[in-house]
Amino acid sequence: MKFGKNICILNVGGTKYAFTREVIKDFPLRRVSRLHSCSSEKEVLEVCDDYDRERNEFFFDRHSEAFVFIMLYVRSGKLRFVPQMCEISFYNEMIYWGLESSHLEFCCQRRLEDRMSDTYTYFSEEDIKAEVESRGEEEEQVSRLGNARWLERMRRTFEEPASSVAAQILASVSVIFVITSMVILCASTLPDWDTAKNNTVEEHRIIEAVCIGWFTAECIVRFIVSRDKSLTGENPQLQRAGVTLRVLRMMRIFWLIKLARHFLGLQTLGLTLRRCYREMVMLLVFVCVAMAIFSALAQLLEHGLDLETSNEDYASIPAACWWVIISMTTVGYGDMYPITIPGRVLGGVCVVSGIVLLALPITFIYHSFVQCYHELKFRSARCMRSLSSEFLN
DSSP, X not given: OOSSOSEEEEEETTEEEEEEHHHHHTOSSHHHXXXXXXXXXXXXXXXXXXXXXXXXXXXXXXXXXXXXXXXXXHHHSOBOOOTTSOHHHHHHHHHHHTOXXXXXXXXXXXHHHHHHHHSOOOOOHHHHHHHHHHXXXXXXXXXXXXXXXXXXXXXXXXXXXXXXXXXXXXXXXXXXXXXXXXXXXXXXXXXXXHHHHHHTHHHHHHXXXXXXXXXXXXXXXXXXXXXXXXXXXXXXXXXXXXXXXXHHHHGGGGGGGGXXXXXXXXXXXXXXXXXXXXXXXXXXXXXXXXXXHHHHHHHIIIIISOSTTOOGXXXXXXXXXXXXXXHHTTOOOSSSOOOSHHHHHHHHHHHHHHHHHHHTTHHHHHHHHHHHHHHHHHHHHHHHHHHHXXXXX
16 A cells, blocks of 8 residues: 555444554455555545545445454454344355355354355345455465466366366366266277277277376376375275276276366255265264164064064065165165065055155255355356456456
């Protein structure tokens, strides 16, 4: 800040806060810290709503009570919602000052997720523009680091497909290689593949070599530009070279996970599973408890009571667990089924119980999925706006 006094006054909705220039420079809120890099009043007015040069006072026409809680986060590191204030409105205030939902306490994050799952979240053009400008400010700071700027751009090009035109082109090429590799891998399991491979062995080798070369080069570049270069050790259980090669070859199917970076649906699924791990654990506990109860009863009714007409498919409780899980999920392969009347009654109870137990956590998972979808959709739209502006400039 090359003008004004040493003491800066922030006027947020009528409430004033006084800070020195040094504090403004390293302020945790991006919008406030951007004031330090402003070299003229014109640049200042792009950050705040008004400016008084005589008193060196910056005016922000925002919710004063919400900013009080944001300042509590700056001082204590804990951010919670303002009582009697809409969660969406407070979230908009957070975005304006440069905060995200991850800065909230966990209980408030869940409140925001529930609120956003029931309500369409509105983000104004000013908020989107402010976020894009904040990101541009961060990129300018990184650009001063020379080599770090190049590494950061490379990392974003490989990790964020919507960050630039080059990233989109690279993502498209990567998807093409993934699909080609998966098609070849699936076709190699067909009975007629060996005959076709003998006739065109050179073409198959060339295609596999090109795909492997691309993925190898991509892994090397990602390792070079990654922030965390931790390595994992080798698996001592794979002793035979032939088994190792076959396992590694089949591991190519997991390259499909890379498609999650390019499709909003897969990103939504991954984010939902990460946020709903408690509900998933609860669902797993329900299934395990039901398996333990119904498998023990099924083994007793089908095999333990009458040895003359015993059902050998239920000779043990672990064997009965398979029947329980396919019954609770209403799959019903038909490979094993009860033959006694008590066993059939138990089977009906098992099916109904499975429907009820599996449906209980679905509501929580559904709301989280909707919230994750809206959040990722907003981020994607924001990145596309930034990319369009970069392309036009």
